[in-house]
Amino acid sequence: MSKQAKVIExxxxxxxxxxxxxxxxxxxxxxxxxxxxxYGNDVSTFPDYPAEIRAPxxxxxxxxxxxxxxxxxxxxxxxxxxxxxxxxxPAALKANFxxxxxxxxxxxxxxxxxxxxxxxAGYKSDPFEEEDVTGIQLISAPISNLTRESLKDIGLDQKxxxxxxxxxxxxxxxxxxxxxxxxSISFFNKKFAKKPLLVEANTKVLYDGYxxxxxxEAFTSNFKVRPADIEKGTYRSINGNxxxxxxxxxxxxxxxxxxxxxxxxxxxxxxxxxxxxxxKDLRVKTFQAExxxxxxxxxxxxxxxxxxxxxxxxxxxxxxxxxxxxLAVMTELPLVIVDVQRGGxxxxxxxxxxxxxxxxxxxGRNGESPVVVIASSxxxxxxxxxxxxxxxxxxxxxxxxxxxxxxxxNGSEPxxxxxxxxxxxIKVPRVAPNTKNWQSYARDPETLTRTWAxxxxxxxxxxxGSLEKMxxxxxxxxxxxxxxxxxxxxxxxxxxVAADIPPLEIIGDEDAxxxxxxxxxxxxHLVTALTEVRREGHKVxxxxxxxxxxxxxxxxxxxxxxxxxxxxxxxxxxxANYLRMQHPEYPYRKFNKIMGLPFxxxxxTEAVIKNLED
Amino acid sequence: xxxxxxxxxxxxxDQMVRxxxxxxxxAILSSVLxxxxxxxxxxxxxxxxxxxxxxxxxxxxxxxxxxxxxxGRAMAVASGxxxxxxxxxxxxxxxxxxxxAIGGNHFIHLVRRDIDVNLILFxxxxxxxxxxxxxPTSKQGSVTKTSPFGTIEQPFKPGGITIGANGxxxxxxxxxxxxxxxxxxxxxAKHKGTSITEVLQNCVIYNDMTFGDITDRDNRDDRIIMLxxxxxxIYGKNQDKGLMMKDNQLHxxxxxxxxISEKDLLVHDAKTxxxxxxxxxxxxxxxxxxxxLGVIRACESxxxxxxxxxxxIEAVHEKSKIHSVYDLLHSGSTWEVK
Numbered sequence: 001m002s003k004q005a006k007v008i009e010x011x012x013x014x015x016x017x018x019x020x021x022x023x024x025x026x027x028x029x030x031x032x033x034x035x036x037x038x039y040g041n042d043v044s045t046f047p048d049y050p051a052e053i054r055a056p057x058x059x060x061x062x063x064x065x066x067x068x069x070x071x072x073x074x075x076x077x078x079x080x081x082x083x084x085x086x087x088x089x090p091a092a093l094k095a096n097f098x099x100x101x102x103x104x105x106x107x108x109x110x111x112x113x114x115x116x117x118x119x120x121a122g123y124k125s126d127p128f129e130e131e132d133v134t135g136i137q138l139i140s141a142p143i144s145n146l147t148r149e150s151l152k153d154i155g156l157d158q159k160x161x162x163x164x165x166x167x168x169x170x171x172x173x174x175x176x177x178x179x180x181x182x183x184s185i186s187f188f189n190k191k192f193a194k195k196p197l198l199v200e201a202n203t204k205v206l207y208d209g210y211x212x213x214x215x216x217e218a219f220t221s222n223f224k225v226r227p228a229d230i231e232k233g234t235y236r237s238i239n240g241n242x243x244x245x246x247x248x249x250x251x252x253x254x255x256x257x258x259x260x261x262x263x264x265x266x267x268x269x270x271x272x273x274x275x276x277x278x279x280k281d282l283r284v285k286t287f288q289a290e291x292x293x294x295x296x297x298x299x300x301x302x303x304x305x306x307x308x309x310x311x312x313x314x315x316x317x318x319x320x321x322x323x324x325x326x327l328a329v330m331t332e333l334p335l336v337i338v339d340v341q342r343g344g345x346x347x348x349x350x351x352x353x354x355x356x357x358x359x360x361x362x363x364g365r366n367g368e369s370p371v372v373v374i375a376s377s378x379x380x381x382x383x384x385x386x387x388x389x390x391x392x393x394x395x396x397x398x399x400x401x402x403x404x405x406x407x408x409x410n411g412s413e414p415x416x417x418x419x420x421x422x423x424x425x426i427k428v429p430r431v432a433p434n435t436k437n438w439q440s441y442a443r444d445p446e447t448l449t450r451t452w453a454x455x456x457x458x459x460x461x462x463x464x465g466s467l468e469k470m471x472x473x474x475x476x477x478x479x480x481x482x483x484x485x486x487x488x489x490x491x492x493x494x495x496x497v498a499a500d501i502p503p504l505e506i507i508g509d510e511d512a513x514x515x516x517x518x519x520x521x522x523x524x525h526l527v528t529a530l531t532e533v534r535r536e537g538h539k540v541x542x543x544x545x546x547x548x549x550x551x552x553x554x555x556x557x558x559x560x561x562x563x564x565x566x567x568x569x570x571x572x573x574x575x576a577n578y579l580r581m582q583h584p585e586y587p588y589r590k591f592n593k594i595m596g597l598p599f600x601x602x603x604x605t606e607a608v609i610k611n612l613e614d
Numbered sequence: 615x616x617x618x619x620x621x622x623x624x625x626x627x628d629q630m631v632r633x634x635x636x637x638x639x640x641a642i643l644s645s646v647l648x649x650x651x652x653x654x655x656x657x658x659x660x661x662x663x664x665x666x667x668x669x670x671x672x673x674x675x676x677x678x679x680x681x682x683x684x685x686g687r688a689m690a691v692a693s694g695x696x697x698x699x700x701x702x703x704x705x706x707x708x709x710x711x712x713x714x715a716i717g718g719n720h721f722i723h724l725v726r727r728d729i730d731v732n733l734i735l736f737x738x739x740x741x742x743x744x745x746x747x748x749x750p751t752s753k754q755g756s757v758t759k760t761s762p763f764g765t766i767e768q769p770f771k772p773g774g775i776t777i778g779a780n781g782x783x784x785x786x787x788x789x790x791x792x793x794x795x796x797x798x799x800x801x802x803a804k805h806k807g808t809s810i811t812e813v814l815q816n817c818v819i820y821n822d823m824t825f826g827d828i829t830d831r832d833n834r835d836d837r838i839i840m841l842x843x844x845x846x847x848i849y850g851k852n853q854d855k856g857l858m859m860k861d862n863q864l865h866x867x868x869x870x871x872x873x874i875s876e877k878d879l880l881v882h883d884a885k886t887x888x889x890x891x892x893x894x895x896x897x898x899x900x901x902x903x904x905x906x907l908g909v910i911r912a913c914e915s916x917x918x919x920x921x922x923x924x925x926x927i928e929a930v931h932e933k934s935k936i937h938s939v940y941d942l943l944h945s946g947s948t949w950e951v952k
Contacts, residue, residue, distance in 0.1 A: 034947065232951055235950070236946065236948045246943065250939045262694055281935075285698065287694070294719075294720055294723070297690030299694060301681070302697070306698065307698045309698075326684075455702050464682070466684050
């Protein structure tokens with residue numbers, strides 16, 4: 001007989017699932033977060049996994065984690081610290097103990113806590129003596145043995161049986177937070193449609209975990225997190241990489257252009273290429289090239305031929321694409337380059353997040369080579385900024401670099417599905433049919449944009465190329481005055497994009513002394529820190545940048561309103577230095593972390609309060 | 615304009631041709647201009663893509679669509695043009711440095727994918743535009759500005775690379791034989807898949823007479839063999855030499871000697887998929903062998919990459935329920951908040 005546990009209502013919870021990279025923690029976390037989103041909570045997730053596909057089993061290097069933060073209120077970050085840590089082995093405990101709240105719960109698979117695994121994880125004695133677990137509730141669950149027991153008669157081999165143990169853990173946590181199981185079960189049915197035995201096994205273990213939690217009486221209560229009070233509409237869960245891919249597809253549909261992606265796989269950007277490759281139903285063309293350079297060069301060829309062309313990469317790939325970006329600048333062709341930033345330099349931290357490609361995006365090319373640089377700031381608004389990147393690229397006949405990062409790319413959140421009719425039109429600067437005496441570098445006097453004539457159009461045959469072009473005629477030119485004129489035109493052409501971008505907005509107290517400044521993927525953490533600091537009774541404001549070059553036209557005016565400017569970023573201060581260059585009239589303070597991890601709200605809050613005080 | 619009525623002059627651009635006087639590129643340009651009206655493509659459907667080097671100025675001199683890229687990347691740019699719009703007739707103009715050194719990777723992958731573009735490789739065995747450094751096709755021992763004591767590296771053989779990368783078409787011509795070049799270029803353009811045409815080209819300034827052994831008018835016919843599909847491999851001023859296969863090797867034989875007659879000679883089969891014989895023929899070099907000109911390999915490609923790409927897209931499009939961004943955004947798990 002199971003005891004009816006007490007139900008406690010709470011506002012928000014963060015759960016971290018962790019285990020060996022082969023333990024299926026990413027799937028467990030995804031199923032839990034999707035279930036919570038379907039239930040109506042606001043959700044933010046953070047997958048934290050190693051670069052190695054299968055690092056040695058049982059070692060700290062091989063630990064894969066997935067944090068889910070869900071709540072009744074608005075959730076902007078995956079949470080600094082977790083209320084519940086699920087540790088499938090001692091290494092998972094070792095790697096993640098620092099993230100458990102002092103009054104949190106640790107659920108661990110006691111069967112994996114044997115002497116060998118404890119030693120492999122780097123503990124010398126009992127892990128729960130080595131770590132300070134005072135105040136933490138420890139739930140020792142024989143997950144492996146109960147999974148074996150549960151499936152002993154089902155007709156699977158031992159290895160396949162043990163693969164199901166993550167579902168036992170999911171069952172336990174599902175009971176604890178009163179989550180329905182039907183989403184996970186329908187997932188099994190779809191995923192293992194051809195292997196009914198696996199559907200049965202995973203479903204059984206999931207239920208057994210759920211009933212185990214209900215029965216053991218170890219939990220004095222379970223918790224209810226009511227649906228969040230969010231805007232009406234149809235929702236879905238989305239991560240940053242998928243949102244980028246879909247934003248570009250949406251732009252192509254709106255502009256009535258063929259979407260063409262020339263790219264090369266690179267962590268953490270590959271998901272965009274994978275999603276686009278799957279979208280042949282929408283006639284997206286993808287070309288997996290032999291290297292990063294060929295990736296962008298095929299995109300440039302496609303752009304010349306009239307496609308909406310994009311290339312996707314991360315920092316090392318952006319370095320390789322530099323010369324070709326210059327070619328797109330010189331030929332004044334539309335092109336979107338997506339850089340999903342990761343820890344650098346060199347190969348750096350492939351699976352970790354960072355904001356250190358800003359200077360590379362702005363200046364990492366030979367010659368005076370200006371391009372538009374924009375950055376998305378949440379997983380779901382990657383859709384909006386990918387759309388805007390395409391719109392600007394096409395309308396202004398220029399390369400646009402869209403910066404996201406590993407945190408946005410893999411993080412997911414519920415997203416109210418937008419109506420494409422609400423998005424601005426994309427006007428393609430095609431040459432009007434039957435134009436007489438068309439000249440390839442003749443320009444719109446307002447925007448300085450040239451027009452786009454594509455092969456196959458009669459009477460518009462022309463040559464583009466990497467050599468300097470004579471303005472208006474587009475022929476090769478070595479004339480000194482022309483080069484100076486063209487250098488200014490290329491610069492002005494990008495500056496004029498500022499007319500199309502929205503003004504910078506202030507969140508928080510307009511009359512505060514201190515303005516927090518951020519850009520890109522740190523938005524969720526900054527806005528949460530802002531709320532915390534204001535809750536503590538301080539006045540503070542936040543300006544978060546999505547448009548980097550050009551900056552919004554009112555930037556100087558906004559910055560001038562505050563006494564203290566604190567630029568927070570996950571690098572050594574690149575945006576602060578950029579602002580110093582653009583607006584040297586103001587002094588800037590900096591707060592930087594560079595650990596391959598998102599900010600913690602705690603660190604930010606402390607930094608803001610410290611800067612308020614001195 | 616009616617395609618039938620186009621003339622070579624209709625493809626000339628108004629730009630002054632800036633190659634050195636006596637450069638082999640002039641002759642190649644003229645051969646290409648002669649071939650263009652015969653391709654059956656409308657003027658506006660032809661695109662020339664090049665990289666960097668003397669030869670890569672080519673697109674500026676042709677009055678079609680053209681794209682002068684960056685060093686080594688013409689193959690990649692052209693791959694993008696052709697896969698973006700398979701209706702276009704795409705030429706790649708590249709040289710031995712652009713196509714085989716800095717662009718070597720793109721060269722082999724273009725060939726491997728078999729995208730339907732026509733690549734013309736201007737091989738002069740030297741870097742001309744940078745004023746005389748050795749290239750990947752320079753003969754071992756070549757004395758150049760960067761090899762003042764002679765190169766110590768093995769040269770590439772473009773035919774060998776093409777065939778090694780599973781190429782379906784390889785041909786060779788010489789700049790000084792413009793009529794032959796035009797004929798070969800027409801064959802190359804007809805080929806459905808990547809065609810590689812190597813043009814042995816003289817650089818009058820930095821590598822003059824590098825192909826002098828085989829281009830010298832007095833001896834030329836004894837040192838080259840013009841391969842034609844289905845015809846026996848006969849050559850020589852007096853049409854008295856031929857090629858035979860013995861012990862897995864090619865042998866030069868004299869007709870009439872040792873009882874050898876025309877029927878003992880190899881008959882050129884450009885269409886066989888068996889690459890071994892094509893590799894031997896493509897790699898023949900003077901003085902041990904005559905240098906092979908003509909279409910050495912022209913296998914039937916069932917379907918080029920660009921066509922397969924469209925076929926796959928149409929097949930998936932047909933089957934899928936997702937036909938718009940609206941369908942996509944509402945696919946999979948969604949939920950209502952009321």
